[in-house]
Amino acid sequence: MTEPPEPRRRGRPPEPRAPKEPRYPPLPWAAERAQLRARARHSPPIALLLGSPEQAAVPGGSDLVPRTVDQLRLELTADQVKATRADRDHRERFDYEVHAANSARGLASDWLNWLAFCLHFDRVVLPSAFDDVADFIDILIAAGRRKATLQHHLWSITHMNWRCHCPDPMDGKNAQLWWRDRVRRKLSGEQKQAKPFGFGAVEQATAWLRDPERPRPGRRAKAKDREVVDAAQRRRDLRDAALINTAYDLMMRSAELVSAEWDRITVEPNGSGTYRFGKTKTDQEGIGLIRYLRPETVQDLAAWRAVAGPSPFVFHAVREHDADHEPRPVPDAITDAADRERVRWPPLTTQEVGVIFRRAARLAGVSVAHLSGHSTRVGGAQDMVEAGATDAEVQQAGRWKDPRMPAKYAAHPEARRAGERRFRKLQRLRPAEDPDR
Template identity: 35%
Template sequence: MLVEPGNPFPSSVELVLKAHAPLIDTRRASVIALEAAVSAMAPATRAAITADLKCFLAWCAQQRPAVQAVPASPETLVHYLRWLSAGSQVRAPAKPATLARRIASIARIHRVLGFGESEPLPTQAGMVRDTLKGIRRQRPEKQRQAAPLRFGQSMADGQAAPDGVTVQALLATCGRGIQDLRDAALISLAYDAGLRVSELVACQVADLTRVGDGSGRLHIARSKTDQTGEGTLAWISPDTMARLLAWQAAAGILEGPVFRRIHVLTGRPDAAGQQTVRNYVGDRPLTRQGVVAILRRRAIAAIELGHVQLEPGRKEDVIRSLSAHSFRVGLTQDLFAAGEDGAGIALALRWSSPGTALHYARELAVGSNAVARVLGKMRAADLEPG
């Protein structure tokens, strides 16, 4: 049995497995091991594995006759990958990165249920690896990256100001209204601390501390690369700290979540026909979707107000490319442009490795690598009047 009767709150992973129990060999399964594995997963990881398992188990159940899902045969996995890759009238073909994640989830659940210790996993079979390679070769793809939101001015000698939507352009759209104060504080903090969206929406008043020079410190209790909750501190500029205090004072926030949804309440028109509008700050934190909506609304305003210059027809693509991750990517690029090395950037922004940080700065790196430095000087000399 994959879920013990005495467990009142089984996880989404356990529920999915229980719903498809006939397709799963549970003779090696340990309920305790399953619960321990699920509890060790980050929320985003648990959600991804749940979605991947739902897809695979549903496909196994739809075969005629139904095929065993755990342990799966390599042939079953090959047919499943081909089905995902082919798509249908109602489902777009899965991308190679999605296929790799699906297989990784299947491999993980095999291990959790006791398979793969004394024998190789079916996901490691040559035919499965060859199928993935073949699909990648037929459909090569470039990993999509969130568009960077850089600060908006040159941060290092010799570096041109960035093009497109910038943090400064977003802040220029914020006035003195209650929503403006919240959005300005959110934009400033997301950039200064290089926050992931999960870290941003989890920010609490108690996590913020102001120090003598006007700057601040943000205690990040948990992040993607700190699942054990050891915590870390992020520096906040005096300007951002002032914006945070202005927002909290206007919203009357003394404790709890820093960034919250603002409800707009409209009353009946008065004698002059004017409709009264009142803003009400809720108690619950913003969601990930709420952060993205704020970002894109501000980006649209920045473009329409002339704070951002774009080529005709590019507005929709630019807006669509922005995500909450854009602040983090932009700060990484600004730090790289200022001459900081990958190790320092990875440490400050809580990247998993210097290589990950440099991955997001690779476009800037092209302009400062060995070829650019040497040939740039040589070509410049060729252009000098004789």
């Protein structure tokens, strides 16, 4: 009996790619981390330990309660367990979370690293000892982790010990001196900065996207589907032009951009507009701020809205045959109104923002490399500095709480302007040329 032929693969065959080099060397506990992450979906004790370590600690009646959950060592006293359980019950009773969603995800990732380290080297998870924390950080340093990453891990470990009413392993003169030494001798505070997507590049990219006569790169499609594919691409270009201009005008974070809603936009009689922010990273209470939109941006938003469909979110995926105009089914298990809306009308992801920036720049011939979802934010800050805005004005426009971030973004134009002023003044020291020579 002959075997059936393999199904023919549709589309262009994938191009062979060299394996991508890992950014960092693997950590010694990589296998344990993968094991814990996989088993968290099936083992309730592990899942609880990853999310709330106090829930996995069950007292046995003695003063010191050693407990191993899948070989993870917890040595919480009965009083510590009682106090952490009381905190948990209080949160459940009054229905509140300790952290915002993004902070909780970062904390969980750091905590998973700590659990894997303790499992690999057979160390006590809680209470965390300074000797174990120092070994953990030294291994991360040897693996090339940066200062900001290490600081976040230290905060996560300290925070989890605080939640379980354990002493802070980094509290004390010796711990502070140890960390200061590591920063001085082995770490650098320098961080990579997103490349700017400034005003000139934004105008060039959006002008290209608006023009339907520009030649687009062809997409493989059957003859009967060509019209549908081209129509979807035209809608996608309108969306991208509106997205890039909106991101630049409002100096939005990528998470704020993909969460933008139509009912927050107001069009003024003169053709300009405003956008009303809700809850953001620096406004967790949702007091709200109103920011300006240029007339060009309002026009791009209007052109996109005419074909965008009924989604309440401004920016979403564009699918052929207008498939993005149809709501998706929402599972009954999702009860929160905002979560149900996101499932019914899924917006873009933050990763797709950088992809859109890079695609538009490449098609329009803009020579900007390595754009990310925050590149318009960086470009907006630098353009304001070039135009003579003060650091306070840049901070207010970008909605930063800390003046260090706008100062960091503006470092390059500030350095250039300071250097030009300096050498203009130095020109005065040159002797005047003799007119008779």
